[in-house]
Amino acid sequence: MNFSITEENYIKNIYHLQQQSELVNTNSLAFELQTKPASVTDMLKKLQIKNLLDYEKYKGFRLTNKGNKVAINIVRRHRLWEFFLVTKLGFEWDKVHSIAEELEHVSNQELIQKLDRFLNHPQIDPHGDPIPDGNGKIPIIHQLSIADVIENKKVIVSSVANQSPAILELLNHYHINIGTEIKINQRFSFDRSIEIKVGKYAPCIISELVAKNIFVHHE
Amino acid sequence: MNFSITEENYIKNIYHLQQQSELVNTNSLAFELQTKPASVTDMLKKLQIKNLLDYEKYKGFRLTNKGNKVAINIVRRHRLWEFFLVTKLGFEWDKVHSIAEELEHVSNQELIQKLDRFLNHPQIDPHGDPIPDGNGKIPIIHQLSIADVIENKKVIVSSVANQSPAILELLNHYHINIGTEIKINQRFSFDRSIEIKVGKYAPCIISELVAKNIFVHHE
DNA sequence: ATTTATTTTTAGACAAATCTAAAAAATATA
């Protein structure tokens, strides 16, 4: 089934509000969508008729199973595009949200499947949020900084805490990008620097400061 | 200035019809857009008010300079996305049009600029149509099959005539893709096979049949 | 030059998504 861009935006925002409280209310959704409560009420009725929403007048509302699946699919598209924009097009992570909000509505299934494969099935987006897989399963992923990874472990870069041009320049030099695989080789106690192996490049040493700013996850 | 998806679709289709005849008429545009002539007339008035269209009742219409610039920008976005879908996501060229029709309406300038750079500033899309540059200049490009390229010339693959899985499998083997650079080394008269060098791979020999199916352009 | 046919436009209606202003329900306060 296909939904309008407006419907998708409602569904997605209800989904996000539900992460904070089980039941969502009209005013907060109106605020989130930058619209008026009256408009929200209108749309709630439509979504209820389409079986996407459990809604009782004056009592609040929540997504049905069906609505939830739709929402997760939108979130998946959004986060895949964010990953693409950062890792392939070189956007900084704080600039991609609004573009991804437009791209997420291009709903061709094969497109998303192929994009996912092209990006190598990323599990975490550049903001550190998990990317649902094609079946709607949301990976639970433990993120930690490189400074906290034990020796001889292979990890994948998920996000970078400090996004200053200075650190981005350095990471570029190390060939470190979001999604790249890193093996932690050895920790040196003198200055707490760490030897790592980035992808297929020769091992190199990064400072503790850099290590603390790179967040990674396993597998 | 920003335009609705509907407006953009009208502008783009007027542009395409103008390639065939200077003046466009209501019925043909209605046919192209799969809509009714009455709806077209309504939109023509709006586009005229926005200075995108020269329009005289019952006489036909054409894009203004401003309208033309907008159209070329949409075409640019469409063809860049088509190039992306084929070369990066592995779609076949006859399957990308409808997806690109959706992606083309994501109008963020920086996105298109970065996409262009990521794709290495392609000049021809997978259908063999030229991709306008950021200033709206449309490259005039001479395409020919590899079989017709003189020795020692470097060319860029622009399209493949036969899109059967059989030839795609073979091209994949040769590392030949749309956008890849090929140097024509030597022609062998016995079977008219041709030695080529694909990118940075070792030289290889392709049959005349393959050569005739690969279209390329210079620079 | 009329008549006929085609093309284009107008007039008025409709659906989606929105708004304002007012009414109704729920919640908080005295």
Added chain:
DNA sequence: TATATTTTTTAGATTTGTCTAAAAATAAAT
């Protein structure tokens, strides 16, 4: 418990893009 406040909903209007049916203009044919 009665009153005040907040939240939510309804009623009716608006905008964008569409439609059908009828009228007007243009083009073709006798």
